[in-house]
Amino acid sequence: MLNWDQEISGKKMVVTSSDEAAPAVKCDRATELKAFDETKAGVKGLVDAGITEIPRIFYISISDNHIENSSVSGVAQLSVPVIDLGGLTGDSFRRKEVVDRVREASEKQGFFQIVKHGIPECVMEEMIDGVRRFYEQETEVKKAFYTRDFTKPVVYNTNNDLYSSPSVDWRDTLYCRMAPNPPRPEDLPLVCRDILMEYTKQVSRLGILLFELISEALGLNPNHLYEIDCAEGLNVLCHYYPPCPQPELTMGATKHTDIDFLTVLLQDHIGGLQVLMDNKWIDVSHQPGALVLISNDKFKSVEHRVLASRMGPRVSIGSFFTTGIMPTSKLYGPIKELLSENNPPKYRETTIRDYLACFRSKCLDGTSALDHFKLPKTE
Ligand SMILES: O=C(O)CCC(=O)C(=O)O
Numbered sequence: 001m002l003n004w005d006q007e008i009s010g011k012k013m014v015v016t017s018s019d020e021a022a023p024a025v026k027c028d029r030a031t032e033l034k035a036f037d038e039t040k041a042g043v044k045g046l047v048d049a050g051i052t053e054i055p056r057i058f059y060i061s062i063s064d065n066h067i068e069n070s071s072v073s074g075v076a077q078l079s080v081p082v083i084d085l086g087g088l089t090g091d092s093f094r095r096k097e098v099v100d101r102v103r104e105a106s107e108k109q110g111f112f113q114i115v116k117h118g119i120p121e122c123v124m125e126e127m128i129d130g131v132r133r134f135y136e137q138e139t140e141v142k143k144a145f146y147t148r149d150f151t152k153p154v155v156y157n158t159n160n161d162l163y164s165s166p167s168v169d170w171r172d173t174l175y176c177r178m179a180p181n182p183p184r185p186e187d188l189p190l191v192c193r194d195i196l197m198e199y200t201k202q203v204s205r206l207g208i209l210l211f212e213l214i215s216e217a218l219g220l221n222p223n224h225l226y227e228i229d230c231a232e233g234l235n236v237l238c239h240y241y242p243p244c245p246q247p248e249l250t251m252g253a254t255k256h257t258d259i260d261f262l263t264v265l266l267q268d269h270i271g272g273l274q275v276l277m278d279n280k281w282i283d284v285s286h287q288p289g290a291l292v293l294i295s296n297d298k299f300k301s302v303e304h305r306v307l308a309s310r311m312g313p314r315v316s317i318g319s320f321f322t323t324g325i326m327p328t329s330k331l332y333g334p335i336k337e338l339l340s341e342n343n344p345p346k347y348r349e350t351t352i353r354d355y356l357a358c359f360r361s362k363c364l365d366g367t368s369a370l371d372h373f374k375l376p377k378t379e
């Protein structure tokens with residue numbers, strides 16, 4: 001294995017001569033990526049090794065996220081909506097009020113935070129602590145989970161698109177496929193096993209409630225999205241963003257839209273998550289809850305990103321409701337009940353598998369996979 005300090009941190013370069021006056025210095029990127037992967041220690045391993053300059057594989061390109069930093073955040077009237085889900089049962093007036101707010105936020109921003117959602121504070125805190133415990137245990141123990149084989153129910157690695165994306169994100173992730181076929185408890189990391197199972201139970205219940213509210217907000221029967229199996233699959237992604245010595249050169253997570261039916265995001269207090277609203281990056285303060293939904297452009301799938309920071313580590317847990325790579329042939333597309341002569345379908349139908357395959361092959365630069373499913377406009 002290569003020694004990281006000698007070979008990776010910017011020193012192992014291939015110098016190519018050129019006709020121009022200055023020789024072009026080209027980094028042997030493929031070698032660097034492989035060596036980084038083979039450490040099986042992720043971004044946290046670099047920080048533990050005490051690096052003060054980040055390797056070049058993490059540099060974002062000029063055309064990427066940071067150019068948009070000129071328009072960053074803080075604009076009061078563009079803050080992310082916060083919806084209180086308290087008092088919903090048995091009060092139809094209150095429920096309508098909440099459904100209206102969900103509709104408005106999903107149409108305008110494609111993103112909202114939720115409070116009084118029923119997941120106890122202590123469960124959320126323990127979940128964040130459990131994830132931190134996973135990353136902060138001995139590298140040798142973590143290595144047992146390190147793989148890029150996503151047929152496994154539990155996968156730990158860094159940057160699932162490491163070899164194909166233009167720049168590496170400053171983040172490591174533990175992926176747990178919790179539904180519909182949950183892993184055996186002994187397959188989950190011991191240090192966070194119990195809380196992962198408890199959090200999964202709670203977030204699944206919340207997901208079902210959110211699908212009900214979203215169905216109602218779309219003018220559908222409350223069980224509609226549940227009945228077409230939107231809540232069937234659940235992937236819990238536990239992210240760890242170590243403190244970064246040069247945060248201006250890289251990203252915690254490059255801008256993207258999520259590719260599932262709905263994401264519920266739990267983040268700690270560190271900050272860094274931003275959503276794109278009216279062409280401005282808006283900070284999402286520390287509160288749980290984030291939403292993405294495909295609905296023929298009625299509801300938005302918002303672009304978001306995470307900045308790298310000198311502070312940290314930052315921990316976040318994304319619960320992705322999706323059937324993912326499951327071999328199901330079920331087709332998803334614009335909801336038929338919402339279509340009419342005046343609202344014809346804008347997208348063609350697809351299986352979630354094909355949608356993901358398209359995303360992986362074409363959209364690693366942050367562009368939307370949805371664009372590849374657009375139907376030609378009919379006049
Ligand atoms: O860590 C975060 O706050 C966001 C994570 C995210 O966007 C994702 O997992 O898709």
Ligand SMILES: [Fe+2]
Pocket residue numbers: 256257258304
């Ligand atoms: Fe995301």
